[in-house]
Amino acid sequence: MQRIGKLSRSLLGDGTIAATLLRTDAPAETARKRQNLTEHSASLLAEVMTVCAYFSSFLKDEKSFVSLSVRGETILSATADGKGNLVGRCEREGRVKDAVFALTRFDCGLPETGAVKLSDGEISSAFCEFFEASEQRLARAVLGERFQRGAFLCAGGIFLEALPGAKEEVFRKIAEKLPSKEELCALFEEKDPLRELFGGEILFEREIRFHCRCSRRKAALAVISLGKEDALALQRERGALEVCCPECGRNYSFSQEQIMELFKQNG
Ligand SMILES: [Zn+2]
Incomplete structure (x- = not known):
């Protein structure tokens, strides 16, 4: 190869x-x-x-x-x-x-x-x-x-x-x-x-x-756009909130602590 x-x-x-x-x-x-x-x-x-x-x-x-x-x-x-x-x-x-x-x-x-x-x-x-x-x-x-x-x-x-x-x-x-x-x-x-x-x-x-243009930072923006309540509800339902990149299929996973931290930083 x-x-x-x-x-x-x-x-x-x-x-x-x-x-x-x-x-x-x-x-x-x-x-x-x-x-x-x-x-x-x-x-x-x-x-x-x-x-x-x-x-x-x-x-x-x-x-x-x-x-x-x-x-x-x-x-x-x-x-x-x-x-x-x-x-x-x-x-x-x-x-x-x-x-x-x-x-x-x-x-x-x-x-x-x-x-x-x-x-x-x-x-x-x-x-x-x-x-x-x-x-x-x-x-x-x-x-x-x-x-x-x-x-x-x-x-x-x-x-x-x-x-x-x-x-x-x-x-x-x-x-x-x-x-x-x-x-x-x-x-x-x-x-x-x-x-x-x-x-x-x-x-x-x-x-x-x-090369894909996706990043954890961009995935985090998608989590923020859901709003805190919905993001946490989805995370509770599935154990972790996963954001899948539509171009390369990479999964970015967010735990409850990570979601809380995101919303704390981004008010
Ligand atoms: Zn990607």
């Missing part, structure tokens, strides 16, 4: 086709461990996080971000910003077939949202369908992951995107070189997989890290 996630991009076909490789094992493993996910859910979440990180690489500035959700029997979500910070959460485990794949870009201006249905249950086909509908350009993606003793050994994907002016036959010819889902992890062992596959030079690289 790689310790830090990475995105590398090269241009092919006279600069008209972008090939992007993403290694997301490290952020996907953090998400899997934090939420104690089954391999099935961890795989799906890794794919959602990989696609989200891909879209974040086109954001106009570092503060912009994209959110991707897959909602059906399972509920998965990921958020990535223009700096390479990535977070993912599985809110509910289950099947992915017929789920809705929705992407929102918060990128200088009003948020833009688009959605497609995951008809065949593959995140990679939903990505292509979404991309071709929203950008009116061809795209392909191969997403894959492998586990060893329940932990990620590798996770990530390769994306091909036709840029404006790309010829369809050139795109299709390059797309024939894409590996299968099963071959992807073996390819990651190469020193430079993009060069190995397509012979392209790396023009852009970025590190990707699991």
Whole structure:
């Protein structure tokens, strides 16, 4: 497993086709461990996080971000910003077939949202369908992951995107070189997989890290917003008051003493 996630991009076909490789094992493993996910859910979440990180690489500035959700029997979500910070959460485990794949870009201006249905249950086909509908350009993606003793050994994907002016036959010819889902992890062992596959030079690289904006301080503000009586009533009911971060699923727990202390400090 790689310790830090990475995105590398090269241009092919006279600069008209972008090939992007993403290694997301490290952020996907953090998400899997934090939420104690089954391999099935961890795989799906890794794919959602990989696609989200891909879209974040086109954001106009570092503060912009994209959110991707897959909602059906399972509920998965990921958020990535223009700096390479990535977070993912599985809110509910289950099947992915017929789920809705929705992407929102918060990128200088009003948020833009688009959605497609995951008809065949593959995140990679939903990505292509979404991309071709929203950008009116061809795209392909191969997403894959492998586990060893329940932990990620590798996770990530390769994306091909036709840029404006790309010829369809050139795109299709390059797309024939894409590996299968099963071959992807073996390819990651190469020193430079993009060069190995397509012979392209790396023009852009970025590190990707699991990072959530949540903190105990922010969770404490949520407790305060409940009001002292309600916060204590909830704590009595459950033994401890838990605030769950909607983005990464981390639980912040508050005992009766901690709740009393919060309200004492914040009057
Ligand atoms: Zn969080």
